[in-house]
Amino acid sequence: MSNYHIKSLEEYFNVYRRSIRNPETFWAEVAEEHFLWRKKWDKVLEWDFKEPKIEWFKGAKLNITENCIDRHLVTKADQPAILFEPNNPDEDSIAISYRQLHERVCKMANVLKSKGIQKGDRVVIYMPMIPELAVSLLACARIGAVHSVVFAGFSSSALAARINDCEAKAVMTSDGSFRGAKTIAIKAIVDEALKNCTTVETVLVVNRTGEDVQMQVGRDHWLEPLLDEADSHCDAEIMDAEDPLFILYTSGSTGKPKGMLHTTAGYMVYTAYTFKNVFQYQDEDVYWCTADIGWITGHSYIVYGPLANGATTVMFEGVPSYPDFSRFWEIIEKHKVNQFYTAPTAIRALAKENLDYVTGSDLSSLKVLGTVGEPINEEAWHWYNDHIGDKKSPIVDTWWQTETGGIMISPIPFITPTKPTYATLPLPGIQPVLMDENGNEIFGNQVDGRLCIQFPWPSIARSIWGNHQRYAETYFSAFPGMYFTGDGALRDEVGYYRITGRVDDVIIVSGHNLGTAPIEDAINEHNAVAESAIVGYPHDIKGNALYGYVILKETGENRDRDNLKKEINQVITEHIGPIAKLDKIQFTAGLPKTRSGKIMRRILRKIASNETENLGDISTLLNPEIVDEIIKGKI
């Protein structure tokens, strides 16, 4: 028995131990009992982190869409697979049953085939959060084409770079998108991008906003008429376990984006297994992840993980602030959401607003709350716990990466006692280790170091598209024989992990190693502070000194700035020690963030170090206009 669904802390420890002692047996049992295989594997795992080479379930044959759709038709044909909630609350939401999803995916797959798309071809998908987006991923998977979703907020040049890197043969898009009160001309961005691309033969366009678009004859086609004519039956392409499923670009802090390559069987098994356990999903629950499918969180925990479990997954087209800040909470009430998964940046933004936005909705359906993407600071954790979870829905702080494919370190709700700011314990099959800068493992508890994983798990990315050498260097060279995450972490007295931030962002002050998260967490404890980011800048005596950027809450805006600075340093002294006091504090209205909500400390570091003439590419920021404002306010 695989213990696919963990039900107690004791069971977790037993399963964990077993999964570490014999990972092959453990994952073979999970794979065997819970998935549909056209042929079983010859070998569970073959690996060598030196090459690096990782192969799971080699020799197995399957199609992930048969696992995510077809097999549920026996018992769940009429259950909603996707609940679509449009941007505009006056527009009806749409429930797509598993039967309807099957039909829509088959039709879309046949349209792709009719345009000459074959197994192994790359298809870039640049679409808003509409049902056709999920259908497009699955349609590619149905026929063995490799999808590469590009978040529909990226610029035409970012889109072109990704299309060119993977040499996409087709692009799937929409005329426009609705985001809050705005309409964005998506197709026009694709047109602009394609001026600099030569590989794309076909552009398929969903009609969403009805705006005027230019259609290039021969290349561009409206999807609706093609779908109307398409056959609703499409045999699934039989794939090898290690055939590519998708490429997803991750920008990283420097250089050109990395096309992380994920393959079929291991990714399916791991995302399904972790979805079931981390959200304790029960049949008929309604699950909602607010991420965009353009990020790994959406791939793994809106589409593949939930559907592989026959779940009902909500897809929201809009933004948390439209028509007002109660939108998330109204959607939870409307669809009686049981599991809600979002990012700390969203929680902090909503916590800044009046509590009346929350209390107007009935949130009693909630059972489990999740966060992902960044360290969640203690104050935001408590707000989420008290006001959204009513102190009875456990919060799962899930640590993972685009590269890991699935959740790696997380509490199991109702089972692992939670601790604010801690992602807690590794999931079965995951072997984290902490390393020092000299490459030695740090044993024991109450220690901190660089977070590595010392054994492969099924959903680890297999390569960087077109650049295996870069894959080897980025992840497997810093600590030979291990996967290096790039994150710093500490392990507490009971073995819980806390992620302290990216190692590149760690600041050495007078020889002390300080992670960004614990200091920012302390600053955010001040009652006038909404959010903060700290960076290091060169200092004659200390080597580095700390520069803090602080966003005040509305209630803090009238306070005397000098007093506030003193108080903030006092809070830091209390929580961490005088070593972490800030030399400079700048109050600002915003922080530069990536489109997935992560603070770009690289830019803040350059500003603090007076290197503003060389900020690098800021076009991928969510709010590039804030950069000038911060430069003007520099201390």
Ligand code: 7RM
């Ligand atoms: C899923 C995702 C990965 C990076 C990762 C961390 C940070 C993600 C947490 C977190 C602290 C968390 N993929 N990160 N989750 N830090 N606690 N629960 O975000 O590729 O876009 O980013 O995000 O630094 O390395 S990602």
